[in-house]
Amino acid sequence: MEKLTAQEEDVMLVIWQQKSGCVKDFLEQMSEPKPPYTTLASVIKNLERKGYVVAKRYGNVYFYTPAIDENEYKRKFLSNVVRNYFANSYRDMVAFFVKEEQLTAEELQEIVRIIEKGKS
Secondary structure: OOOOOHHHHHHHHHHHHHOOEOHHHHHHHOOOOOOOHHHHHHHHHHHHHOOOEEEEEEOOEEEEEEOOOHHHHHHHHHHHHHHHHOOOOHHHHHHHHHHOOOOOHHHHHHHHHHHHHHHO
């Protein structure tokens, strides 16, 4: 799976949310400042080339649908982050977020509850 740029990820989030659509549909759902139509169309073509979306042509309009599930992408992306930045240790990643005050004690307790619930 080829890595996405930040701009491509932003567009994929909209595509995953919409499930399918044309460039105009996705442009309407993007937050301000919206990219120019032609820029968005180019980004979507790159996503198609990378295998993230599939295009079907109806008349003069291309409709795009995700070729990869959002959760699959998140799993792959997070695995790469943990491997590349935290020496393949999820514990080190959580500790980093605690030290950076991005994760509260309450959130950490909720994570522990989720883990314990998953084990049973």
